[in-house]
Amino acid sequence: MMKPLLLFLILLPLTAGALVIYPEIYTSETLKNKYEKYSFRVLIVPGHDDETKNGAVYRGLLEADLNVKLAQELKRFLETDPRFQVILTRDENGYQPYLVDLFQEGRSEVTEFRDRVKKVHRELVGGGLLKDTEAPVAHVSVSSEDSIKLYGINYWVGRNSVDLVLHVHFNDYPGRLRAFPGKYTGFAIYTPDRQLPNGRASGELAKSIFERLKKYFTVSDFPKESTGIIEDPDLIALGASGSLYNPALLIEYGYIYETQFIDVDVRPMAVQELAYQTFLGIKKYLDPNDDSVESSILPYIWRNGVGIGLRADPDIFALQLALMAEEVYGCGPTGNFFNCTHRGVIALQKKYGISPTGFVGPKTLELLNSLY
């Protein structure tokens, strides 16, 4: 590890003139230290906004709005721990006033910042000091308005001692027929390219959140996201061109058309649990001895029997979380009871010596209520 760094330091003044080296300011030690001192600042950025309207949409559900809901839940959970200070970039009423100012009056400051970091990064790549890594997944290109906002947030972060930036999104993919649900499901976490100043700490934190989310939710089955954690050098949100030194993650919590987000009875549970597991992932990264409860939904009290064909049901959503935790079910919580849940219930019944009917009757209800 030492050798490349030394080489870097020696080469830099020779080849790159007045360039600034990318120091790694945020390591897991600095982050844990901030947390212990009750001064860990998290900035949550609900992706997109109502002005640019470029987020995913499905049957009247706007990603920009759903992102705010999840961000607010995450803020609520983080604030149960006084060691976190949490800021949202925007809520239902729009961006924080100081960000609005920055996007408007501060526009030239932001463009200067953007052009400066890009120039430095280009020169580092041109000088062979950094590799020109290609993004693994093609993203919707960012408009100049969004570019100002995203670089603006990074600019603001650099001046306001934020320790972690979390971008909240729900996914979609090009080519889906607008009126129909698409073929992919599941979550994915994007992290900065490892060459960037915030690459390492972000990657470590991503692993901790990934472990929590995958306990109850399924990883994206979009082929390029199937590893669950994807390094991306081009996302401004993550500090492309070295525009962020702080750890940053962009989480795609699932595909916008998935039934657990569309059904209004199930959506609050899905959003809450996704936020809770993210919170837990952050907390466990900062404090390995953390002993918070495993889930925000479980334990749950089941009262009614459920079986195949039922849909959009909170009891089924909770049942599926329990089946995920028991590792007898791999289809994720949807709120719908179809074949996959049926098989999961049979596996649960076999595991605990109940006759495998695939129907949640009195005995299975009793089992579920005793386990969770």
Ligand SMILES: [Zn+2]
């Ligand atoms: Zn998005």
